[in-house]
Amino acid sequence: NAGVMQNPRHLVRRRGQEARLRCSPMKGHSHVYWYRQLPEEGLKFMVYLQKENIIDESGMPKERFSAEFPKEGPSILRIQQVVRGDSAAYFCASSPNGQGGEAFFGQGTRLTVV
Amino acid sequence: SQKIEQNSEALNIQEGKTATLTCNYTNYSPAYLQWYRQDPGRGPVFLLLIRENEKEKRKERLKVTFDTTLKQSLFHITASQPADSATYLCAPGNTGFQKLVFGTGTRLLVSP
Numbered sequence: 001n002a003g004v005m006q007n008p009r010h011l012v013r014r015r016g017q018e019a020r021l022r023c024s025p026m027k028g029h030s031h032v033y034w035y036r037q038l039p040e041e042g043l044k045f046m047v048y049l050q051k052e053n054i055i056d057e058s059g060m061p062k063e064r065f066s067a068e069f070p071k072e073g074p075s076i077l078r079i080q081q082v083v084r085g086d087s088a089a090y091f092c093a094s095s096p097n098g099q100g101g102e103a104f105f106g107q108g109t110r111l112t113v114v
Numbered sequence: 115s116q117k118i119e120q121n122s123e124a125l126n127i128q129e130g131k132t133a134t135l136t137c138n139y140t141n142y143s144p145a146y147l148q149w150y151r152q153d154p155g156r157g158p159v160f161l162l163l164i165r166e167n168e169k170e171k172r173k174e175r176l177k178v179t180f181d182t183t184l185k186q187s188l189f190h191i192t193a194s195q196p197a198d199s200a201t202y203l204c205a206p207g208n209t210g211f212q213k214l215v216f217g218t219g220t221r222l223l224v225s226p
Contacts, residue, residue, distance in 0.1 A: 004157075033214055042218035043158070043203065048211075056213045091157050093214070100146055100209035105157030 002027070004094050005074075006106035013113050019079040019086070021109045025094030031055075032075045033103065034067060037089045049075060050098060082113045116142045118217035120204060126223045127194055135189040135220045137204030144206030147180055147187045152201045152219065161202075162189075194224045 005024040013019050025032050030051045035043040045059040049069040060067065064082075069075040079086055089110050093103040119138045127133050137147070146165045150158035164171040164180045164187065171178045177190040187206075191198050201219040 035216075043216045045213055045215050048213045050211075055211050058213070093157075095214075098211045100207055100212070101163060102148070102160040103214055105159070107157050108155075 004092060004104050004106035006090075006092055006109050008109060009107065011109055011111050013082045013111065015083060015113055016081050019082050019111055019113075021077040021079075021090050021092075021111070022074045023077070023092035023094075023106060024074040025092075026096075026104050029094035029096050029104070031095045031098040032069050033093045033095075034075070034077050035091045035093070037091060037108075039088075043091065046077070048098075055098070079111075082111075084113050087111055087113045116140070116215070118142075118204065118206060118215065120202075120217040120220045122218055122220070124221040124223055126225065129195060129224055129226050131194055133191040133194045133198070133222055133224070135202050135204075135222065137187040137189070137206075137217055139185050139206050142185070142206055143182075143208075145208045146206070147178075148205045148207060148214075149176075149178055149187075149189050150203045150205065150216070152203060158203055158216075191222070194222075196224045196226055198222060199224050 032049045034046040047067045048056040064080045066078045089108045091108045093105045095103045117140045148163045149161045152158040162178045164178045175192045179188045201221045203219040204217045
């Protein structure tokens, strides 16, 4: 029973390029959360998605960032025209029904913008 | 706005002692509160969940209390071990498709 899978684990992008981060939730989970964590800082909520729906995107920057969770396939966090300030660890978590309770986290994607 | 506060300073204790971590929240009425552990370079791992109608919850050497009047949860690790060294995060929450928001975490260092 695989846990939450994130890939890639490490991603290096030059300024101005696009970064695509993938998250496959646990089997049977239809709710996904994305978080960003800067060094020595806490987890900052970005977006909460259910299959084919964005439930809450109040933590997403207004520009360059987008997220989706299609009916088939992983959830994708997309960052266009990356800047150095986007360098961080991005974690996703999944839960079975979004009704409260334990969330299962992936190991994160470490994005470095050079 | 909702605020979740955890002690940002690291907590240093000796092996065998009880570690107590605090989570305070304001402008919030959570139905439950979760605690997670995060090791460096890894994703958080769920430890315990306590509901608003529960005063205390235990799991092995872990104990969590939840005081909705004080708007506070305390997380205790008894007989602490160096392997307990990590950052501990609290996350108050509500049911019904609510986002899961975390406190900044408290780093615990248990020395032999």
